[in-house]
Amino acid sequence: MSDSSGRRLSDFHYDLPPELIAQTPAATRSGSRLLHVAGAALEDRTFLDLPELLCPGDLLVLNDTKVMRSRLRGRRETGGRVELLLERILAPDEAWMQLAASHPPKAGGRILLDGGATAVVEERDGRFFRLRFSADAPLDVYLERHGEVPLPAYIDRPSEAADSERYQTVYARHPGAVAAPTAGLHFDEALLARLRARGVAFAYVTLHVGAGTFLPVEVEDLSRHRMHSERFAIPEATTVAIAAARSAGRSVVAVGTTSLRALESAAESTAVRAGPGETSLFITPGYRFKIVDRLLTNFHLPRSTLLMLVSAFAGFDTIRAAYAHAIRERYRFFSYGDAMLIERAK
Numbered sequence: 001m002s003d004s005s006g007r008r009l010s011d012f013h014y015d016l017p018p019e020l021i022a023q024t025p026a027a028t029r030s031g032s033r034l035l036h037v038a039g040a041a042l043e044d045r046t047f048l049d050l051p052e053l054l055c056p057g058d059l060l061v062l063n064d065t066k067v068m069r070s071r072l073r074g075r076r077e078t079g080g081r082v083e084l085l086l087e088r089i090l091a092p093d094e095a096w097m098q099l100a101a102s103h104p105p106k107a108g109g110r111i112l113l114d115g116g117a118t119a120v121v122e123e124r125d126g127r128f129f130r131l132r133f134s135a136d137a138p139l140d141v142y143l144e145r146h147g148e149v150p151l152p153a154y155i156d157r158p159s160e161a162a163d164s165e166r167y168q169t170v171y172a173r174h175p176g177a178v179a180a181p182t183a184g185l186h187f188d189e190a191l192l193a194r195l196r197a198r199g200v201a202f203a204y205v206t207l208h209v210g211a212g213t214f215l216p217v218e219v220e221d222l223s224r225h226r227m228h229s230e231r232f233a234i235p236e237a238t239t240v241a242i243a244a245a246r247s248a249g250r251s252v253v254a255v256g257t258t259s260l261r262a263l264e265s266a267a268e269s270t271a272v273r274a275g276p277g278e279t280s281l282f283i284t285p286g287y288r289f290k291i292v293d294r295l296l297t298n299f300h301l302p303r304s305t306l307l308m309l310v311s312a313f314a315g316f317d318t319i320r321a322a323y324a325h326a327i328r329e330r331y332r333f334f335s336y337g338d339a340m341l342i343e344r345a346k
Contacts, residue, residue, distance in 0.1 A: 007222060007308070007311075008220050009220045009221075009222060009303055011316070012302065012303050012307050012308055013302050013303050014324075016302065017327070020327065020337075021154050021333050021337075022332040022336035022338075023155055023156060024336060025166045028188065029166075029170070029186055029188040029191075030047045030048050030186055030187065030188050030190070030191045031048075032047045032332070032337070032338045032339055033046055033047065033331055033332070033338040033339070034046055034049060034340070035322060035325070035326055035338070035340045035341075036053060037314055037322045037343065038343040039315070039318060039343065039345070040318065044329060045341075047186045047191075047338075051191075051195050051198045051200070053341055054195070054198065054200050054251075054253065055250065056198060056199025057200075057248050057250040058201070058245070058251045058252075058253055059201045059202070059203055059242065059250060059251070059252050059253060060195065060200055060201070060202050060253050060296075061252060061254050061255060061292075062169070062171060062187075062255045062259060063184060063204070063207050063258045064169070064173045064174060064205075065172065065174055065175075065207060065209060065258070066168065066172035066173060066174055066175040066176065067150070067168050067175075067177045067179065067180050067209075068086065068143055068144070069143050069144055069146075069147030069148060069149060069150075070085060070086035070147055070178040070211075071083065071084070071085050071086075071149070071150040072084040072113055072114075072143070072147055073148070074112050074114070075111070075112050076103075076109065076110070076111060077110055077112065080102055081101065082099060082100070082105075082111050083100040083101070084097045084111070084119070085100075085211045085214075086143065086147075086178050086211060087210050088176075088208070088231070089139055089140060089176075090130070092138035093133045093134070093135075093138070093139060094122075094130065094132050094139075095130070095131055095133070096130050096131075097128065097129055097131055097211070098127055098128060098214075099127075099128075099129045104124075104129075106121065106124075107121050107124070108121060109121045111131070113135075114146045115142070115146055116135075116136070117133060117134060117135035117136070117142060117146070118133070118134045118135075119134075120134075127215065128211075149163045149167055150179060150211075151167065151335075152179070152334070153214070154301070155334075155335065155336070166185070167180050168180060169184035170188060170189060170192075171192075171204075173204075173206075174206045174208075176231070177209040177210075178208075178209060178210060178211050179209040179211075179213050179335075180335065181255070182256065182298045182335045183255050183257075183296050183298055183339060185335075185336070186339055187255075201244075201245065203241040203242065204238060205232060205234050205258075205259055205262040206232060207230055207231070207232035207258040207259070207261065207279075208230060208231050209230065210228055210229075210230050211228075212227075212230070217303055217304065222282075222284055222308070225282060225305075227282040228280065229279065229280040230261075230278065230279055230280075232262040232265065232266075232276070232277055232279055233275065233276045233277070234262060234266050234272060234273070234274050239271065239272045239274045242263075242271070242272050242291065251293040251294050252291055252293050253294040255296045256296065256297055257297055257300075257306050257309050257310070260295055260313075261279055261283070263292055264281060264283070264290060264291055264292065265279035265281045267290040267291050269290065270291070272291060282305060282308075283309040283312050283313075284311075285308070285316050287312045289313065289344060292313075293343075295310065295314075295340075295344070296339060296341050297339065297342065298333075298334065298335065298338070298339055298340070299326060299331065299333040299334060299338065299340065300334070301334065307319070310340075313342055313345065314342045314344070315345040322340065326338075326340075
């Protein structure tokens, strides 16, 4: 099939053997494999090869958001268990959260939490609930004390102490995410030093990944999908670095789909606007990219908006072939899995 903007949800399905879903990270951050995708050319590399695949003056744009301990477990006053996952904090005692329970509470319902804290339902919007908290500390502090690392549901084990370090990038600076920008998990300080020695430049954006990133697409007609909104900020220094890379004819390389969505959301022609913003940008085949030349990313779930994004970036047929190759070659998939370096389709 040729690329078009008329794709449907079922076009983005693929069958993945369950054993290829990475349940733990690689022994070392940079010990993952790397599939280099340049059109029909697929090359099996290791993540440690990344400096060889970049040129001096290329610009890596990384998302420096920091994952919060954003999953809480509680119970209703009637005894039913409740699980909460933060979407965003609105005030020191208020937040939007996903709520999972056999019988979700209605407005006014109370949830009992650890440490004597409670949460009262203020309103509901689909899967999300606005909750008001009563605790002995502001909500961000309470989460750090009582929350869990929010591993995705496809990691079929409880979070462990090691996840507090490994489900976080080494350059994380600004708390606010409920999921890691997973392409960045492969970088350690030694690899960053090698890239700097190679002459690769670095710039940062901050996009706080929300709980909506875990929501499935539920409509076959993608034009009817409502994309969740996420907050981002782009420093002035990043816009300057992008302009410098472009003027020198070098590549702008987004580390992760979150970095790409922030840059493309702030694009003004071929430049990027500095400052804060919100994005609900839904990228599907047919989208015309303005800023990003190359994308470093992990492998994404079937039927997900992120698989649609990479299909738009590389070409639908290219990504289908790359994923089939990765499955044959037993790459590890999803958050703790292996990575791809993708060249943008021309």
